[in-house]
Amino acid sequence: MNCLLCNREMPYQITLKDIFSFGEILTPVICDSCKNTFTHWDSDNQCKGCGNGKAEGRLRLCKECQRWQQLYGWHLYHRGLYHYNDAMKNYMQRYKFNGDYRLRLVFQREFSRLVNQSKADIIVPIPISTVTMQTRGFNQVVGLLREVQYQTVLQVIVEDKAAQSSKSRKERLETTQPFSLISPEKVVNKRVLLVDDVYTTGRTLYHAASLLKQAGSQWIGSVSLAR
Numbered sequence: 243m244n245c246l247l248c249n250r251e252m253p254y255q256i257t258l259k260d261i262f263s264f265g266e267i268l269t270p271v272i273c274d275s276c277k278n279t280f281t282h283w284d285s286d287n288q289c290k291g292c293g294n295g296k297a298e299g300r301l302r303l304c305k306e307c308q309r310w311q312q313l314y315g316w317h318l319y320h321r322g323l324y325h326y327n328d329a330m331k332n333y334m335q336r337y338k339f340n341g342d343y344r345l346r347l348v349f350q351r352e353f354s355r356l357v358n359q360s361k362a363d364i365i366v367p368i369p370i371s372t373v374t375m376q377t378r379g380f381n382q383v384v385g386l387l388r389e390v391q392y393q394t395v396l397q398v399i400v401e402d403k404a405a406q407s408s409k410s411r412k413e414r415l416e417t418t419q420p421f422s423l424i425s426p427e428k429v430v431n432k433r434v435l436l437v438d439d440v441y442t443t444g445r446t447l448y449h450a451a452s453l454l455k456q457a458g459s460q461w462i463g464s465v466s467l468a469r
């Protein structure tokens with residue numbers, strides 16, 4: 243088997259753990275040197291909102307989350323798994339924009355474990371537009387989920403002309419609500435976990451979360467592969 247990222251051949255040794263797990267053997271899909279280019283967030287003692295920023299004030303929120311709190315009167319409980327560093331940017335470019343569907347396997351297990359650890363009643367991936375679906379062929383968020391019971395509750399109503407990644411921070415924060423709820427009844431009084439691939443400004447997740455709030459969700463958390 244070759245590394246999915248650098249294509250180098252990987253020596254694969256079956257470990258005792260594999261032998262005694264009686265389950266599926268967890269063959270690594272990337273080599274150790276590629277694996278080491280990604281860095282996990284360490285979320286001890288950080289912002290209660292995004293898990294990453296420096297917590298300040300009575301609410302223990304970072305400056306960005308304090309802004310969301312002021313705007314909406316509530317804040318998300320977000321967790322990002324990895325730093326959005328150069329390796330992650332490069333990964334996203336290949337997986338999402340070049341549409342290399344195999345690359346979902348690089349983080350699928352670990353990310354799905356994080357999603358399934360949540361105490362939420364319902365798991366909602368951020369949707370992509372019909373146009374993106376036609377060009378890319380898959381929803382990159384759903385691609386990262388394996389053995390996760392998720393629900394399609396949101397849909398994209400506004401096709402964004404410019405890609406998020408080509409916008410300035412200010413432009414991203416000023417976008418209009420791009421989603422609508424397909425089945426609001428599913429989220430009433432529920433604890434909802436939103437799932438996205440990348441958390442940049444939080445704008446996308448807050449748009450989605452505000453619809454869930456209006457529909458009567460009890461609690462809203464979110465996770466992303468990168469932050």
Ligand SMILES: [Zn+2]
Pocket residue numbers: 245246247248249250272273274275276277
């Ligand atoms: Zn590699």
Ligand SMILES: [Zn+2]
Pocket residue numbers: 289290291292293294295303304305306307308
């Ligand atoms: Zn924060």
